[in-house]
Amino acid sequence: MSLKEKLKTFRAWPLSAQVITIIIPVFIILVVTSILLFGPDFSFISDHMSTLGAQGANPQGFVYFDVACIITGILLVPYFLGLRRWRTEDRILNFSIYIIMGIGFIACFGIIMQAIYRADFWPAHFYYSAIHWVADVFLLLIAPIALLRAKKFYRPIIVVGLIATVFNVYYIATWGKDAWIEWITAISTLLFAVLIGANMVKEKL
Numbered sequence: 001m002s003l004k005e006k007l008k009t010f011r012a013w014p015l016s017a018q019v020i021t022i023i024i025p026v027f028i029i030l031v032v033t034s035i036l037l038f039g040p041d042f043s044f045i046s047d048h049m050s051t052l053g054a055q056g057a058n059p060q061g062f063v064y065f066d067v068a069c070i071i072t073g074i075l076l077v078p079y080f081l082g083l084r085r086w087r088t089e090d091r092i093l094n095f096s097i098y099i100i101m102g103i104g105f106i107a108c109f110g111i112i113m114q115a116i117y118r119a120d121f122w123p124a125h126f127y128y129s130a131i132h133w134v135a136d137v138f139l140l141l142i143a144p145i146a147l148l149r150a151k152k153f154y155r156p157i158i159v160v161g162l163i164a165t166v167f168n169v170y171y172i173a174t175w176g177k178d179a180w181i182e183w184i185t186a187i188s189t190l191l192f193a194v195l196i197g198a199n200m201v202k203e204k205l
Contacts, residue, residue: 014205015082017197023075024194030068037061048179049186050129054119066115073111079193080104085205086150096146100139107135133172136189140165147196152203157195164188 001009010018034052035042037060042052051057052065080101087094110132117124144161147153167185176182 014085014197014200016079016085017082017201019075019079019082020193020197023072023079024190027068027072027190030064030071034058034061034065034068037064043179044183045180048119048176048182050114050119050125051179053115056120062118066118069115070112073108073115076108076111076193077105079197080108082200083196085200086147086153088150090149093146093149096142096149100143100146103135103138103142107132107139110135133168133185136185137165137168137172140168140189140192143192143196152199152205154195154199154202157192157199160188160192160195164192 010021013021031052038047038052038058049065053062053069055062058065083097083101083104086097110128110130113128114125114132117128119125140161144158148155148158164185167181167188171178171181171185174181
C-alpha cells in the first residue's frame with residue numbers, strides 16, 4: 001500500500017481513532033526525550049511523572065514532558081468529541097456518551113493546566129493534577145458500563161478499563177505515594193483509549 005493510500009485509509013477512520021494514533025507516538029517521543037535528558041538517575045519506580053516536568057528536577061528536559069502533556073490534553077478534546085459515533089437509538093447510551101465527553105473535557109483541562117503549572121508550582125500543580133486524576137476515575141468507571149449497551153463494543157476492552165480504574169483509585173487513595181503506580185495508571189488509561197479507537201475502526205463507526 002502506497003503512502004497516499006495509507007493516508008486515504010487514515011482519513012477514513014473515525015476522528016477518535018485518528019487523534020489517538022497521533023497522540024501516542026508524539027507523547028512517547030517527547031516523554032522519552034525528557035527521560036533521556038533527565039539522566040541515568042531516573043527511575044520509573046521512584047520518580048513520578050511530574051518529576052520529569054519540573055524544571056528544578058529536570059532542567060534540561062522538563063519542557064519536553066510539559067509540552068507532551070499540553071499536546072495530549074489539547075488533542076484529547078477531539079478524541080472525546082469523536083466518541084459521538086457510538087450514539088444509537090438508545091437514549092441511555094447517548095446520554096452516557098455526553099456525560100463521558102463532558103468529564104473528558106474536564107480531564108483535558110486538568111492535563112493541560114498541570115503542565116502549565118508544573119511541579120515547581122506545587123499547590124497549583126497538585127490542584128490541577130487532582131482534577132485530572134479524579135476525572136479519569138469517573139471516565140474509567142462510566143465509559144465501560146455505558147459502552148456495554150453498544151452492540152459493536154468489544155467486551156474484552158473492559159478488562160483494561162478495570163485494571164486502569166483499580167490502579168487509578170489506589171493512586172488517589174494513597175495520595176500518589178508510589179510513582180510506579182502512577183506510570184501504570186497512565187499507560188493503562190492510554191491503552192484503554194487506544195483500544196476504543198481500534199474498536200471504532202474495526203466496526204467502521
